[in-house]
Amino acid sequence: MTLLSVERLKLFTTRSPWWCALITLTITIGFAALVTANADDREFAPTVSSTQIGYGLGMAVIMVLAALSVTTEYRFGTIRTTFQAIPNRIAALLAKTTVVALLCLVIGEISAFGAWGVGKMIKPTADLALNSTADWINVAGVGVIYAFAAIIAIAVGIMIRHSAGAIALLLVYSLAVESLVGLIPGIGHDIQKWMPFNVAEKFLTGDAGSNSGRGPGGGQSSGVILSQGWSLAYFAAVAIGLLAIAITVAKKRDA
Incomplete structure (x- = not known):
């Protein structure tokens, strides 16, 4: 618990x-408000999925x-102090990951239910019941x-250690690369089936994912053959696998 408390204080x-x-709350709830307010019940009726379009x-x-x-810890050198105080780098990095992931879980739930709640307030007659x-x-x-x-982002941050590089890689990949891969002739569609954020979209929207328009790169969980449960398991495995690689790298090099 001490490690978790330290990481919570640092965060x-x-x-x-x-x-x-x-910013996350503003984007997700703001998009839900815009989409729901401009929805036409005759042509584009608001749905539960459409309230989450900003996710x-x-x-x-x-x-x-x-x-x-x-x-930022690598930038300011505080990671060295952390590793000196806690020689077990695995425990230190796992504690940080746990705290950040739990925070992001809470933010995600607040933003998602907030977006749904705003949609229901704007269009009380729409079919937005869960x-x-x-x-x-x-x-x-x-x-x-x-x-x-968040676990994926932490893993990338540990491996790259530079804020600009890590953020650029994460944003370019999540917002563009997965969508563009599908344009590769011949093999693009087969590769896209297994791209992690595309699979995560399948977990959220199920068979409606290809029409939801809410994913990071345009929102099409096109061609994903896994069920919703296995889609979540696959995304979790990718995140945990990347974190394991990152911690292994962190153990072998200087802070």
């Missing part, structure tokens, strides 16, 4: 988590938050995806 005594949380951009901000939680398991996953699943996305 919350900086301004970047607060700003990133505020992809919110996730990009979440990954910035997670990456900065690591790279009547099925799919509807609940659509909303409550956002926080879970944010948590695992």
